Amino acid sequence: MTNKPMPEHEEDWEKMLTPEQYRVLREKGTEAPFTGEYVHEKADGTYACAACGNPLFDSTSKFDSGTGWPSFDKALPGAVETHRDSDHGMERTEITCARCGSHLGHVFDDGPKETTGKRYCINSVCLDLEQK
Numbered sequence: 001m002t003n004k005p006m007p008e009h010e011e012d013w014e015k016m017l018t019p020e021q022y023r024v025l026r027e028k029g030t031e032a033p034f035t036g037e038y039v040h041e042k043a044d045g046t047y048a049c050a051a052c053g054n055p056l057f058d059s060t061s062k063f064d065s066g067t068g069w070p071s072f073d074k075a076l077p078g079a080v081e082t083h084r085d086s087d088h089g090m091e092r093t094e095i096t097c098a099r100c101g102s103h104l105g106h107v108f109d110d111g112p113k114e115t116t117g118k119r120y121c122i123n124s125v126c127l128d129l130e131q132k
Contacts, residue, residue: 004053006100017051024123025051025102028087028094033068036124041070045131047122054099055079056127057120063112065119070127072120073111080120082107095120102126 007013014022023029038047047057047070056079057072065071078098085094085106095104104126111119 002053003099004051006052013051018125021050021125024125025104028103029123030105031069031123031125036069038070038124038127038129039068040064041129043129043131045129046076047072047127047129049097049100049102049104050126050128051102052097052100053128054097056097056104057122059129059132061115065111065121067119067121069105069121070124071111072122073115073118075120080104095122 007016010026013026017025024031044059046055048055055076057075061072061074063071063073080095081098083094083096085092092106095107096102097104105120105122108119108121109117111117
């Protein structure tokens with residue numbers, strides 16, 4: 001995985017990303033469930049931030065949560081940051097890229113109990129997959 005250059009200004013992010021990537025990554029949007037490229041992906045590899053290239057998740061941590069978004073039971077060490085999110089009248093934990101601060105999705109405590117118990121619910125549009 002190669003880190004991409006980091007734009008200095010928000011308008012540079014807007015030029016670099018597709019409109020949907022910008023809406024989700026930089027404006028904290030959400031893609032519609034079951035529409036993302038990686039919902040049913042089973043290939044081996046590393047998922048990286050689509051904005052900056054920071055490696056985020058190994059494919060071995062991906063599981064089918066049935067929610068309509070790619071789900072992982074753990075992130076790579078130091079890859080993501082968590083933030084309290086009380087938008088839309090809900091209490092959630094937002095996940096952002098530790099390198100560029102872009103919104104990726106949310107983490108919940110309803111993941112596989114035999115592993116971490118976590119479900120990192122991530123928008124496909126926020127990810128790039130480098131296959132092994």
